[in-house]
Amino acid sequence: MSGCLLWSDDLTDAQLKMVMACKGDGTQLGESVGYELRGPEFTVARALERKGLGEIEGIGGSLPPMFWLNQEGVRIAHEFDDETDDGEDPFFAPDRALNRGYGRV
Numbered sequence: 001m002s003g004c005l006l007w008s009d010d011l012t013d014a015q016l017k018m019v020m021a022c023k024g025d026g027t028q029l030g031e032s033v034g035y036e037l038r039g040p041e042f043t044v045a046r047a048l049e050r051k052g053l054g055e056i057e058g059i060g061g062s063l064p065p066m067f068w069l070n071q072e073g074v075r076i077a078h079e080f081d082d083e084t085d086d087g088e089d090p091f092f093a094p095d096r097a098l099n100r101g102y103g104r105v
Contacts, residue, residue, distance in 0.1 A: 006051060006072070008080035014044045016080065019053065022069045023077035032074055034066035041067075048073065 008016055018041070024033040037045050037056065045067035048054050053073035058065040069077065 006053070006076060008076055010051075011076070012044075012047075015048055015051075018044050018048060018067065019069065019073055019077050020080065022054065022067065023074065023081065032069040034068050037065045037067055 008019075011019065018035055022032050022035050024031050032054070034057075035041070035045070042056075042065070045054070045056050045065075048067065049056055052070070053076065054067055054069040056065050056067050
């Protein structure tokens, strides 16, 4: 989907949940938190990767693969966050997002 600007409305609920979980604490626009992929979450991450919103790393390693947002994915997370900025997480609690350090995009 290169050349096409995506918005949070263009994502399924599962995709948006993963994007928001990867957003991290939101202090830096260029930061992302890795999301550990297990089972059906891998399919969601592949769809986000095809949309150009991030990448999967660590396939075939001893640890589970991780999904990381790229700059466009972080932009969408912040766009959705701005739409729902009432001080509470309106969507879900990111219980599977693992903070294994912040990555710059």
